[in-house]
Amino acid sequence: MAFRFGAKHQVDDPSKRQELVQEFINSHVLRHASDHHSPNLPFLHVPLLDWLRYDWVILPLAVVLMVTVATIAARRHKPVPTGLSNAFEAYVVFIRDQISVANLGHEEGLLFTSYFCTLFFFIFSLNIFGLVPLCSTATGNINVTCALALIFFVLAVGTTIWRRGLIRFLKTFVPPGTPWLLLPLLVPIEVISLVVRSAALMIRLFANMLAGHILILTIVGLVLIFSWYALILVLPLVVALFLFELFIAILQAYIFTLLSAVFMGLLLNPEH
Amino acid sequence: MTIPPLSDLHLAALGAGLAAIGAGIGIGLIWGNGLQSIARQPELLPKLQVSMFIGAALVEGVALFAIVICMK
Numbered sequence: 001m002a003f004r005f006g007a008k009h010q011v012d013d014p015s016k017r018q019e020l021v022q023e024f025i026n027s028h029v030l031r032h033a034s035d036h037h038s039p040n041l042p043f044l045h046v047p048l049l050d051w052l053r054y055d056w057v058i059l060p061l062a063v064v065l066m067v068t069v070a071t072i073a074a075r076r077h078k079p080v081p082t083g084l085s086n087a088f089e090a091y092v093v094f095i096r097d098q099i100s101v102a103n104l105g106h107e108e109g110l111l112f113t114s115y116f117c118t119l120f121f122f123i124f125s126l127n128i129f130g131l132v133p134l135c136s137t138a139t140g141n142i143n144v145t146c147a148l149a150l151i152f153f154v155l156a157v158g159t160t161i162w163r164r165g166l167i168r169f170l171k172t173f174v175p176p177g178t179p180w181l182l183l184p185l186l187v188p189i190e191v192i193s194l195v196v197r198s199a200a201l202m203i204r205l206f207a208n209m210l211a212g213h214i215l216i217l218t219i220v221g222l223v224l225i226f227s228w229y230a231l232i233l234v235l236p237l238v239v240a241l242f243l244f245e246l247f248i249a250i251l252q253a254y255i256f257t258l259l260s261a262v263f264m265g266l267l268l269n270p271e272h
Numbered sequence: 273m274t275i276p277p278l279s280d281l282h283l284a285a286l287g288a289g290l291a292a293i294g295a296g297i298g299i300g301l302i303w304g305n306g307l308q309s310i311a312r313q314p315e316l317l318p319k320l321q322v323s324m325f326i327g328a329a330l331v332e333g334v335a336l337f338a339i340v341i342c343m344k
Contacts, residue, residue, distance in 0.1 A: 098322075200333050207336035255329040262326070 021224050058138045062125040066118070092117055099258055103265035108163065112264070115155070120257040123148070127209060127249035131242065140209040142202070148256070149202035153195075156264045164268065172270045197263050201256060208252045212245040287342040295335030302327040 073088035095117050101109030123139060130137025138144050160169045173190040174183065219238055223230045306324040310317055 200337075203337055203340060204329065204333040207340050208332070211336065211339065251325070251329075255325065258322075258326060259329070 018225075024224065054136045055138045055141050055144065058126065058129050058135055059144070062122060062129060062138070065125055066121050069121075095120060095257070099261045103261040105265070105269060108159070108268060112159075112261075116257050116261060119148070119152075119260065120253055123205070123256055124250060124253040127253055128246075130209060130213065131246060131249065137209050137213060139205055140213060142206045145202045145206040148205070149198045152201065152260050152264075153198040156260075156267050159264065160267045169267075172267060194267075197259075201259055201263075205252055205256050208248055212241075212248055216241050216245070284342040288339050291335045291338035291342070294338075295332055298331035298334075299328050302331065 069084070069088070073084045075085070077085065092113070096109065096113040100113040100116050103109070104112060126138045126144070129135045130140060157169070160172070173187050173194075175186070175190075178186055216238055219234055219241065223234050302324055306320050310320055
């Protein structure tokens with residue numbers, strides 16, 4: 001697996017060099033952006049078991065982190081909480097007031113505030129793990145975001161049917177005040193729009209995470225194409241892009257949670 | 273000057289660039305109007321920030337659909 005560029009492959013033909021650089025980029029640099037089976041640096045290959053993919057190692061790690069933080073923060077030390085308990089309480093109050101109760105109403109808001117807390121923390125920790133050097137971005141894998149969107153979809157539809165009954169759920173697809181002739185056209189559009197909103201949640205998170213990584217890897221590939229002198233321009237740019245990707249990680253987790261709450265609120269309480 | 277033969281990769285890059293134009297215009301419109309209304313009534317800042325972020329995420333979602341299709 002080690003590919004030491006330049007040592008054994010001294011070529012004088014410039015076009016051949018271009019080919020070798022391209023092959024190196026495709027095989028080693030851009031491999032960070034696809035599903036891979038090992039944490040890879042060019043000189044290190046730690047093989048996992050055959051049936052294990054690296055994203056499947058990151059996902060339980062995020063769950064363990066979440067459970068640890070929540071368990072430590074939920075212990076009552078003193079009447080007035082300090083430290084981690086205080087921060088966690090501020091976080092839960094923020095989600096309860098701004099995201100859950102504001103969109104779902106008071107009673108369902110209190111029911112679902114734990115779901116939104118978990119969702120936000122989970123997506124946030126998965127996004128942040130992608131920026132740590134030897135880890136992979138689990139949310140950059142479309143299967144992970146598809147699972148998250150499916151969970152939201154089943155939860156939203158199931159809650160509407162459970163709390164409002166099947167008739168009211170079917171009535172959300174019929175906006176009030178439409179003439180009868182337009183109904184065969186409008187109801188499929190409404191049904192499709194519900195499905196497409198969940199798919200949009202999935203693709204938004206996936207594409208944002210993947211695009212950030214591909215951008216950084218492409219610009220690092222510029223260093224390989226033009227030799228080491230390009231590092232002067234590339235290094236500050238890559239640092240800036242990394243910080244921007246950190247901001248996007250937080251923002252996309254917040255957007256996923258917020259839009260889940262908004263869409264669930266639209267299903268539960270259709271605007272009159 | 274002859275036009276080089278267009279391959280799939282060239283057209284994909286062109287499509288992604290066009291999607292970026294749409295995203296730029298959309299986000300610029302949202303935040304421009306948001307800044308104007310913040311200048312008129314600064315006490316509405318928290319509510320407007322939430323709406324602006326939601327709008328920006330939706331617009332970027334559409335642009336990213338186009339980019340994901342271009343990648344295939």
